[in-house]
Amino acid sequence: MLDERRLKILTEGARFDVSCSSSGSGRKNPGGMGNGYPAGCCHSFTPDGRCVSLLKILLSNDCIFSCKYCMNRSDLDIPRASASPEEIAELTADFYKRNYIEGLFLSSAIVKSPNETMERLVRTVKLLRIKYRFHGYIHVKEIPYADEGLIFEAAKYADRMSSNIELPSEKSLKLLAPQKSKQSLLLPMKQLENGRQLVKAERKKELFLPAGQTTQMIVGASPERDGQIVRLTQALYRGMNLRRVYFSSYVPLVQDSLLPDLPAGQLREHRLYQADWLLRFYGFSAEEIVPENEDLAPDLDPKCAWALRNLQYFPVEVNRAPLELLLRVPGIGGKSAKKILEARKYTTLRPEHLKKMRVVLKRARHFITVGGVYAGAKDFRQVRGLLAAAETGENARQMSFFDGENGQFRLPGGKAEENFRLYGTKETALSALTGEL
Amino acid sequence: MIYFTDGTKENFLTAFLLAYRDEEALLASSETQLVLGQECVFVKTDLLRAKKAEARLAALDGGCLRELSLLLRSGDARREQIAFAYLKFLTEMRRPVRGMLAESAVLDAIKCLEAVTLEIHRMHGFVRFLECGSGALYAPIAPVHDICDLLVPHFRARFPEFPFVLHDVPRRKAAVYDGKNAFTAPLERAEIVLSADEKEWQALWRRYYRSVNIPSRERLKQMRAELPLRYRPFMTEFL
Structure with a gap:
């Protein structure tokens, strides 16, 4: 022993x-x-x-x-x-x-x-x-x-x-x-x-x-x-x-x-x-x-930072947006996207539905409309500040993302690996590999 | 009217039929406190009617009976009412409803189900076996939900050659695997004789647990979220 x-x-x-x-x-x-x-x-x-x-x-x-x-x-x-x-x-x-x-x-x-x-x-x-x-x-x-x-x-x-x-x-x-x-x-x-x-x-x-x-x-x-x-x-x-x-x-x-x-x-x-x-x-x-x-950016999660650079895609309507776009909305993760896809088959979602379904809207509200209604900041110049503030409060919870078992995280459609999609080409990937390491 | 059930599936299904047309029906388990001035009935199981109800529900949605059995194991005091509202909604819609997440009846049921399945998953990791002198494994547990027998398939697949006992201490029952068959039995107290080197392995495990921690990165809130205090009394590293 x-x-x-x-x-x-x-x-x-x-x-x-x-x-x-x-x-x-x-x-x-x-x-x-x-x-x-x-x-x-x-x-x-x-x-x-x-x-x-x-x-x-x-x-x-x-x-x-x-x-x-x-x-x-x-x-x-x-x-x-x-x-x-x-x-x-x-x-x-x-x-x-x-x-x-x-x-x-x-x-x-x-x-x-x-x-x-x-x-x-x-x-x-x-x-x-x-x-x-x-x-x-x-x-x-x-x-x-x-x-x-x-x-x-x-x-x-x-x-x-x-x-x-x-x-x-x-x-x-x-x-x-x-x-x-x-x-x-x-x-x-x-x-x-x-x-x-x-x-x-x-x-x-x-x-x-x-x-x-x-x-x-x-x-x-x-x-x-x-x-x-x-x-x-x-x-x-x-x-x-x-x-x-x-x-x-x-x-x-x-x-x-x-x-x-x-x-x-x-x-x-x-x-x-x-x-x-x-x-x-x-x-x-x-x-x-x-x-x-x-x-x-240290004050924003990378998805928020991407969304703020690409405002042309937003706001998206949660009742119609395809999965790929829903997943790009800051604050909407795999689980929330799955819930939305499932629930909207049966009814037109309203804001109170999302709340009941525990879809966190703190960040998402600036980037979505629900049944045509927008509930985000009126002055979009404030959004960056609001997102950063939301982030500070949630940091502790977010930490669990990488410390937990990675296998528990699943997207709609079954195995995580099956949902593994990357844009870009094999060539760019290889050049990155040979270029730096 | 309050319908008190005894916790079994058959009794619940009998109550379900009785309460179905009662707009103010409230289903509760028999441990619930009686309310003064409220009409109540202690439901007597009608096996034949229960079987019929079961067949009808199965025809509407094959998965709902498994969900019912999990819901009735929940430690939530409102479990019968949650299951009743869910199955009533299912019967009214005449089709599977688990995707209708905008409905309160469905959401409550899903939330309750998730709590039970999460605990099953957690217990797969948090159970701590003690090795007995005979080579059998014994684990005292205190889950919130009544799940000790649902843990057996996992450990049976993992340790097919070791007999083991999962003792739900507060519920005074045990799920037993004797090396061939699995069954549940009432168990008040267990007298066990530990194997010769059990204490040494426990000490090594505690040493390992202390050494693998990085003290400069303390995050106790995170630890508590993942491993709530209620699970710790039977875990070797916290004894």
């Missing part, structure tokens, strides 16, 4: 990793323990407001790399610890049995060599799947520079894998993580995606990363603008077919002259997640959301 001291060190080393949802896998139980939960499941919430879904842990924090921003970098004098694959597998199975967790999120510092580290990750996953007959959710990190064969071996047993692209540009990567290269981070991602496509094309029965791949990047440790980050995110969705791109706002954990002294703040992270949602569920393209060399 793993002791408390090592558990503490290995958990604290992994807690800043954000890509830890448990959604997307419907793995069945053919005997043994565990199964998938496609919508994802939160088992607890910590005082920082985040959901605890997976056992998020490192195999070791004893790293040979020295990425400037990392709390586990090799030149720091911190307590080091490692766990054996057997210890992690036992811990996972026993936590899972008690319903503490939905599965395992396994990462590691690079111990001795990338291949040796990847081998230990693979051994842990195989132990769980074969010896413990564990069919719960497993997320494994792709270790940069590890052999393709090892990464594919992990993918046969894992539900999801991720390779962190760490920073939003190659230049920053060279500066802050000199031992990692763009190629070492993107190559395994590409190889696994090709593998997934192959398995899909051959209609094989075995599972190969049923929950796909994700990535994450640190925001605020390097000088990239939000416009560049949103474009990179879009390119990763289009080019690599990723399920999620996560952002982690920079927190100064170690001192270095190349790093900013102050944290990036959570508002920036929040705005980026809002932009990410617009890309994935609302049919926006990065080009519509923010110009390349600008940041997202």
